Amino acid sequence: MTTTLPTYEDVLTRYEPVLGLETHVELGTRSKMFCGCATGFGADPNTQVCPVCLGLPGSLPVVNAAAIEYAIRLGLALNCSIASWCRFSRKNYFYPDMPKNFQISQYDEPLCTDGYLDIEVDGEAVRIGIERVHLEEDTGKSTHVGGATGRIHGASHSLVDYNRAGIPLVEVVTRPIPGTGALAPEVAHGYVTELREICRTLGISDVRMEQGSLRCDVNVSLNRSGAGWGTRTETKNVNSLRSVQRAVRFEMSRQAGVLDAGGRIVQETRHFHEDTGATTSGRSKEEATDYRYFPEPDLVPLAPDPAWVEQIRAALPELPAARRARLAELLGATPAEMRAMGNAGVVDLVAATTAAGAPAGEARKWWLAYLAQRANAAGVEPAELGITPAQVAEVIALVDDGTLSDALARQAIDGVLETGRDPAEIVAERGLRTVSDTGALGAAVDEAIAAQPDVVAKIRGGKVQAVGPLVGAVMRATGGQADAAVVRALVLQRLGVDS
């Protein structure tokens, strides 16, 4: 079926998409939602558990007040109303990674309702309606062993780690998002990006999609222009921002293919596959479980004091959109440049580097290029790389005054990252300094010319642009400390060729 998919452009000539996004965010509270167990990621399996999160007979939940506060923070940041009275409910279904075979969640009485989030996509403002933000507990994590797919079908046995069971989650549910047209994948991407940024700013989660602390379910339906909304599918397992975009795009094409062939979209859960970018059918919602929700009798209703809510509102940090506007002005950056910095997670770092005296453009260049690249290679956030904005500003100053070339500056940065010491010390210790003394370079130039007669012949034959290998050889010989422009001029001069 994947071979006959219509192209994306083709889909848009006949159909309009409607999106809906359900995002689960693991809250970064120290303890779990209903017990005192630790929440750290990566501990040995089943070491962060107790009778409560294992659902042992007789155990009872107690609400974590910090989780309530975090959820209220998010609700307020998403312009929601905070309920003055709400309840937890039990969502009943059998699955081994759920210790009680019910999940404590919120059903018809969520904590936060009726909000919105404004985002910008391709320079256009889009308002995403937020239906609700509610609290629930995470399940354990199943690992299916012995099968080809990692799914339960075909597995010889399954292992369950309950460390994750009971970690507080907020679920943020959007209202249906119609009218996005061709931009639908970007709107989905932009929304999740902004939501992630807000959670990070609020300090309520580390929002690491690759660790599952932010998980997104993508709902997509298509309808013919002017017709009523179509049947939606819900794609789960979408674990990166790029995947959000790809999943929407794929579902639009897939559904269009089905509809074009006269078929019917089945309301179902689908799985996204990172490797192929495709979705495959999971269980059908039409035969899905009846969750038999009812108010959780082990917990009393939740009634946040309005005065407390106002305190939380007053203490909210500057939100990403406001900060971006302020920083764009401060850094003189275009919206595209702001987006690039935002995606790389370096906005604050650039601002701090600028504040430490570096020109904004230079600060942006270094954080977006070499430093982002080093962070990526090390698998850490740029902020955790081990170099301070002040140190970066110092490197930039050394480039500006001609002490360092870009190549030497990169070596200086490497030195800082290796030792944690300041750039000035690294530069002094390693003798990093641009060599522009032609006398000192003469020997290296002569050696390079002698070693590569064929290149010399080409240059003498008029191909001046062939000089590269000779310059490279000199640069290597001088440990990168020569100024490449000076070397080039010197080589050509020795060969008697006009540059």
Place this chain on the structure above:
Amino acid sequence: MDELTRMTAVELAGQIAAGQVSAAEVTQAHLDRIAAVDPALHAFLHVDADGALAAAKTVDERRAAGERLGPLAGVPLALKDVVVSKGLPTTCGSKILEGWVPPYDATITRRMKDAGIIILGKANMDEFAMGSSTENSAYGPTRNPWDLTRVPGGSSGGSSAAVAAFQAPLAIGTDTGGSIRQPAAVTGLVGHKPTYGGVSRYGLIAFSSSLDQAGPLARTVLDAALLHEVIGGHDPADSTSIDAPVPALAEAARSGAAGDLSGLRVGVVRELGGEGYQAGVLDSFRQAVALLAELGAEVVEVSCPHFDYALPAYYLIAPSECSSNLARFDAMRYGLRLGDEDDASLEEVMSRTRAAGFGPEVKRRIILGTYALSSGYYDAYYGQAQKVRTLILRDFAAAYERVDVLVSPTSPFVAFGIGERVADPMAMYVNDLCTLPASLAGVPAISVPCGLSASDSPTPLPVGLQVMAPTLADDRCYRVAAAVEAALDARRGHPFLADAPALTGATAHTGATR
């Protein structure tokens, strides 16, 4: 040694504190009594002789070291098997939990241990506390010490039989719809269901979370009050636990025993009596009401019209909650696992285990509750039942504007024969007719012996008087019950249980089905 087992908890604690007898001797006497009579009764699922003697020794050492001990230190107790106890098997009367040993103590277990109370073992019960006769235990029924062919009530029938048979002076029961009060009534004991939230539920294996409460069973009102004071009070591990001081219950029992109820307004609930109630039960109840008046109380009749709907409402709410609470017993993490062979799927293993591990009454309620919570039926069943609950609460509120306590028979029936009602669930459910309203409203209620019925059985059998009070006014229950107890003891010239037939190893037969 037998005289030690005839003593009340207060007497035992007093002798232990005075050094007249050691806790170890007291414990051994009760273990001997269990060994002699339990083959006939089957009150215990597990007897922890070694643990009990070790705990008693600790109490003796603490006393020898000059430590001031609590008022029940060294007193033995039977713990209903629905309450988890670290290191002791806890089955809830079910095959599905056979062999499970909890890694933690319930809050009340810990409080009792801290108070020096000696846990003798785990008492039999209807499976998951569902029943009124203890016949639903997967491990066989318990027998009533007053007549071994009859039931000891339920679901706390092991607890009631143990105390009535002098195997222990105290027991913990749990009450969801009457499971402390009805067994107390039919075995001639005092049994109190505390205000909902008055005693921690942490470590109580849940049947119906919004109704379950643990409470004391004892042979005297004062003993029950003292045990209640040990287990009661706020517990941060139970969100539904009330953060308020426990009223002075033992003091209320002592003041009640002085016999003066003047100024007390007592309401007789019109809806709890009459047709369907056994004649001997109604006789004893009428005499008890007359006694209350003699003691100075002002007695009036009050109507609580919505009590008539308590039974249907209860049989929607309790099964609904149990269908969810019992979902965790799925063979995956602990307890029974059956059918995990060949290429059986997850669902098949869960299904086979639950099919074999749960008894018929538990299955009946799980199915009932699953249905009542189903999408499309929720409003008509669970939703309506919750509305009835509100109406019952309003009936209580209106009544308590006119009176201080409400009274009724505890159960319409005296102890019935083993096997007599098992085939008809409704015949079993009506045992709880009088106890359900207080459960649904979360108000405290006590059952105290008020006489023997000779007309409903060949041998005289105990009848209980139920005294209900407003939320957190548990002390009123103890005060009134103590007044009744003292007056009847004085009239009789001996304690109520002295009328129970002697039960010895020699007379015991081995009728218990294991």
